[in-house]
Amino acid sequence: MNAPVPPALRAEGLGLQIGGATILKDVDLEVAPGTLVGVIGPNGAGKTTFFNVISGLVAPTSGRILMNGADITRTSVPQRARAGLGRTFQTSSLFPRLSVLENVRIAAQVSLGGNYSLLRFPRRSDAATQLAREKLALVGLDHRLDSAAGDISHGDKRKLEIAVLLATDARIVLLDEPMAGVASGDVPGLIDTIRRMQIEKECTVLMVEHHIEVLMGLVDKVAVMYSGSIIAFDTPQAIMANPLVQSAYLGTAA
DSSP, rough: OOOOOOOSEEEEEEEEEETTTTEEEEEEEEEEETTTTEESTTTSSSHHHHHHHHHHOOOOEEEEETTTEEEEOOOOHHHHHHHTTOOOSSSOOOOOTBBBHHHHHHHHHHHHTTOOSSSSSOOOOOOHHHHHHHHHHHHHHHTOOOBBBGSSSSHHHHHHHHHHHHHTTTTEEEEESTTTTOOGHHHHHHHHHHHHHHHHHHHEEEEESSHHHHHHHTSSSEEEEEEEEEEEEEEEEHHHHHHHHHHTTTTOOO
């Protein structure tokens, strides 16, 4: 018999205490490969901190994190990236003075085994540039190749960040509020870009998002955080009908 496929991502009893304050408490989550999971909760619930712990920016004080069955709890951010973990942030992490193409070309260059260099002058025909062009076409930014990343709209910046992820080896992707600040008219295009990213990379996606109506129509499952813990993890339909989730959003959950 074939061995069972391990979860793409598993958090076991994750806890984080800072200065005596409990930020995360006994967080357990198991995400199957290839699924798209939404992470929701009131402000201060611990969602971004949870992402920071998973991505290695913050070390937990208890528990562990496994990627595809391998314990990554004490590995560095670059080690996790090499293992296939990608992340976007609430605020843009792009190089604003570089062109749209150059931002993605740098990621492609590293993915293809090159150096992370801003100084290397790219040839229009080299492999990294061609890969960057392909990913930019996939997210609909092939018409903005030479624009400075800092000059494009906020919605296009989010698409550019996804193109950067597409050019890497990321198989588990954390999206932290990808719709934040995006004009309403740009939201459908960004949703389509996220769907295409998941299909193109066959990746697992965890997404923190406050636009609940957008999230519920996009994800396979929803994890609800409250006071540093996950209080529910189920399908969107079950989550919307869950009395504990409803009380958490009204601020009355125990």
